[in-house]
Amino acid sequence: MSATTPALSTVTDAKFPSRFKPFSHFPPSLHFRTPHPQQISSIRCQSINTDKKKSSRNILDNASNLLTDLLSGGSIGSMPIAEGAVSDLFNRPLFFSLYDWFLEHGGVYKLAFGPKAFVVVSDPIIARHILRENAFSYDKGVLADILEPIMGKGLIPADLDTWKQRRRVIAPAFHNSYLQAMVKLFTACSERTILKVNKLLEGEGYDGPKSIELDLEAEFSSLALDIIGLGVFNYDFGSVTKESPVIKAVYGTLFEAEHRSTFYIPYWKIPLARWIVPRQRKFHADLKVINTCLDELIANAKESRQETDVEKLQQRDYLNLKDASLLRFLVDMRGADVDDRQLRDDLMTMLVAGHETTAAVLTWAVFLLAQNPSKMKKAQAEVDSVLGAEKPTFESLKNLQYIRLIIVEALRLYPQPPLLIRRSLKSDVLPGGHKGDKDGYAIPAGTDLFISVYNLHRSPYFWDRPHEFEPERFLVQNKNEEIEGWSGFDPSRSPGALYPNEIISDFAFLPFGGGPRKCVGDQFALMESTVALTMLLQNFDVELKGTPESVELVTGATIHTKNGLWCKLKKRSDLH
Template identity: 30%
Template structure:
């Protein structure tokens, strides 16, 4: 990979560098970093953090090890999975009120058993069967937009969240959410992220794990919004079954463990919450960021639309069309590189281990940070530039352990293919008919709390493309 690579030289770029937080030349004091992290996790990183390979620092009683090259990422998340499968205390305690012991935050025996049950529900082999439902749902959003006057203002973040919430509900839970329930879920997740603690001081100070964390009334209200919808979905399964309707989540509801026992209702709801969170929140953020990036990159938008027009024309796509949309895929992949939905992957060492020759003591926190590695100038040319063409040339990518928007190793997101297919189909079907333009005067800045969003809202104007 080189700036003088002949392939790179021949690619036309808009050279759009989208926003990112200030990068410190000198690491601030610990208390300053904690204050920054409470507002936005992305604002704590310095120039050296992007360029390094394996770095460590101590914050009070905790050692933090940062892995920022493919070789050490592979050791951390693949070779040392047994010692480093537990999520960080911050992530576990932030999500435990909502997800309980769900797959995303569990580890050990619980994680292994649940993974066996949950992974098949959204496995890549099932995605072709989901595609028609995805397409129908996206077509409804397309019709909704077509009914709006040209130039109408929309919140692209909320629009994509409603779309992906509806898709996950229809494909996995076998029922239509409808606008009211979708709105409850979307608002619930937004409020939850807004009010959850971003820094777990109890863990940082090395205090006992069992000490309670404060949960305010706003957080409890947001949690209730989401879980009330999930309860109704679970309750409706039996009626669906009696009416002869199939539901993928039925596999979880009717699953039995090695002793033939069904999952408890609490466990079922926890896993349903994981599927809903991972299945709509991350994809919604990716699509919102893609619309923003395209609005600032006319050359990329033109090439994307040319591919869609040529491949699809005016017909409705199917799953088989995804393979014929390489540039659309590249736009999504580049969006995930610049704005990975979960930009910090943190694990707690449950036993002594080693990474890159460095001893890792029990209790240390090991961080793989896609936000940093995806912008590491050693791994990527023009790392801060939006340039989807890089994903059309394998020589310009650092390999699977250098690009980890869905994590990597045994804990890789089981819904990877679901999310990619949903994103490509959504972008292709909607960009075929519409341009989204950023509302003048809007300042878009990446904000990471639990996931990486373009702020609270993303105001854009909707414009129909001429046939």
């Protein structure tokens, strides 16, 4: 297994509308048919018969493990070792195998594939140590190598020094007044999608209520792209209703990011590959289209620059500004580095990462709700009670509690990304965690780690009924005092927070990471998802076109579907 393989956990993904989904490039075996929620528990929690599993391995698997023993067997501490079958990479998504090994070996173990070994962390106590308590002893490792050609020195792949500088500049831009203005934008963009569906429903020959079949994953992807364009750099992609060269280039770039995260040999680093390999030529052509667009937007913003202090920038009347974008804020900030290349890297990072989260969480939220009609009705009842026929506002979001819980429960069950990657910059001693070695585990500098968010979110040690869709779970305190070193789940720990976070859960819930390198746009993404889901449920009844099992899951940088989320939509019969 090459050093690039762990990038299955990158924070970006290609969330493509169906018209741009070239999934023939994925090995067919990476397509996984999604089980019904009632089946998930038995599928995930079945114990592993290690002897039987080993006996079924082929010659390639045995050769890989022999190489592992010779080259990396003793390089990482004395923690449990999960010998990886290379064939597991092709039979199902990697994070499913990581879950099985977690149940067998515990909250921290060494995963060895061939000459390369990784530490897999599935324990909140250890995750807290890596992400918060000792955060600056780790960097993004392989993840930065893969994303650098796309995002440059944007916040996600940036080295520690660059990250510290850019974080100080970017974080203040996500202030309260900006988020209020963004809710207005989220509503306006979601209205485009609602109007589009209504036009399809009321098409030629309309004679009363009927339903249409629509790929909601594709619609959510277009919606998210429009929101990022307008909210981050004041550019209207208009992707809900049209196509353009820029949109095609964006999706081409997103797909290449995912391709690199799942391909085992970094052939794109070979000299001349960017000119010889057709897909690499296309990738660099797509990048040029996007960068040209961003350069023009940056130049326009700088021409009308109104330099001022951060405090005054945050006091602007964002609800009535013609341009309330993040780009406007970053350009106008006094004393900030406004180097064009760095700004472009920042914008590209937000475009790629910000686009993904919304499209993914909405897709899986609808997938889960469609299988739980009573919960969908409960959500619609809340929307009716809070909004009636009105549109969501920043203030009304505070009263849409159940909708917000649906969003975070979808992120718990289908985290984006399912894995986080870190690399130790110096030797460290990881805590033993729950049921681990009380003396902890020593790791040398240069150790690559997977923090399995998927395992954390579905851990039977930290969650009741971990595989069930229960949005209400986030309202209940869970002290779990028998687990030493974990403070339990306590909503009162972060008073006033609209959404549960890593503080409330003491790092058992990490949809946006945690610690100083936590995603800076988490509230933007969560509010955006809440508004979009609210307006969908406010206007339409939704059900899956086929069975839940027919929705095939594709692993890559994140979790998405193979052929879209096809649903039947009709106007609500009880609409106001």
